[in-house]
Amino acid sequence: MLTREQNELLCQVSGGAPMGELLREFWMPAVRSQALVADGAPVRVRLMGENFVAFRATDGRVGFFDEGCPHRCTSLALARNEDNALTCIFHGWKIDVSGKVVEVPSEPPERRSEFAAKVRVRHYPVHEAGGALWVYLGRRQAPQFYNFEFNLLPRTQVRAVRALVHCNWLQGLEGLLDSAHFGILHQSFVSQRATDDRFSTHDQGPVFKLMAQPYGLREGALRKVEADVNYLRIREVVMPFYSFIPFDRPPWQMICVIPIDDEWSAQWVFRYDHSKPISDDDQERWLRLRGTEDSDNFCAEMADWHAPGFQNRQAMKEGHWSGLPKFFYEDFAAQVSMGPMADRTREYLGSSDSIITHARQMLMRALRDHARGEPAFGQDRALDYSRLRAVSIRYRGELDWRAIDPLKPPPPVEG
Secondary structure, three states, X not given: OOOHHHHHHXXXXXXXXXXXHHHOOOOEEEEEHHHOOEOOOOEEEEEOOEEEEEEEOOOOOEEEEEOEOOOOOOEHHHOEEEOOEEEOOOOOOEEEOOOOEEEOOOOOHHHHHHHHHHOOOOEOOEEEEXXXXXXXXXXXXXXXXXXXXXXXXXXXXXXXXXXXXXXXHHHHHHHHHOHHHHHHHOHHHHOOXXXXXXXXXXXXXXXXXXXXXXXXXXXXXXXXXXXXXXEEEEEEXXXXXXXXXXXXXXXXXXXXXXXXXXXXXXXXXXXXXXXXXXXXXXXXXXHHHHOOOOXXXXXXXXXXXXXXXXXXXXXXXXXXXXXXXXXXXXXXXXXXXXXXOOOHHHOOOOHHHXXXXXXXXXXXXXXXXXXXXXXXXXXXXXXXXXXXOOEEEEEEOOOOHHHOXXXXXXXXXXX
């Protein structure tokens, strides 16, 4: 259980809040690559309680600026996008993709160059990978970019989608970390699968093991399937945002929760296959089963999660556990129903919540380190993220879960 002050410290990201200042120091996905078209409309992006615009220039480069024009704060989402620059429609100020003001036609001709050189535009480092544009919003030098496995694959082997969820970022993160809910909340969906996911419903009280890593932690969730068969789900958590979700076969998934502001979050899913492309048909089918077909907000229907009929009570009587129509809607409904910012002073945590408690403690330590000017979560060293992958396996006998190579897991038992 947290105090109200601790809860607010962990949740609030806007207006210079300590957590917001910490989270800005990490690369985060901001907009899907496909949403940015060369010389197309700039895309509005809200992160950490601030508004930005992203755009793809004529030559394919991407710019990421504060939304307000440095002249009179008119939205640059209205700007003309041409000639590798944004031109504000209000007074014609032109800002090239690097953030340099190159034209100020509203000034007298003889002082335009000198005046333009004095104008400072807040623009931010970006990196395009994994089907998304990533941005660094911090105050320091941008850290090493994440060489996650999916960020190294061809575009055809990665699919990135995003959901806009009306809850604080920590609710989403804790939902990702909470492996105990998987075999309960999602039981009606996973029990029908041909994959090993279905074994999570056999034992709904897993035993958790945690192993600290420079970037965050590795978690093992152990369930008993039969007297001599265990089901193990190993996840990698790259703090503060990223959770690799355990599966026994590709496509693999990494899900992250990025703060939009204190009450909204963007929850991203990166699906990837290291061996072959993910077809359009496969991706569309995945979206239909788990949300809407809108890749920029695949939980759009969740706006009415509390409307009569959204939760099918008749289906619940007939055996469906949650009565909610899509897999991810179960997660989002649970998180959103807590309110925009959950009141954690009212919680009663149990042994299955050990990773939740541990993650909160890690975030509190990171806040203290950041306040002292120290790096957090591996930013003080070069790390290889390319070997991170979450896996699930069934096995007999004894197995040291800490020694498992996620890229070469042992073969599962048959049956």
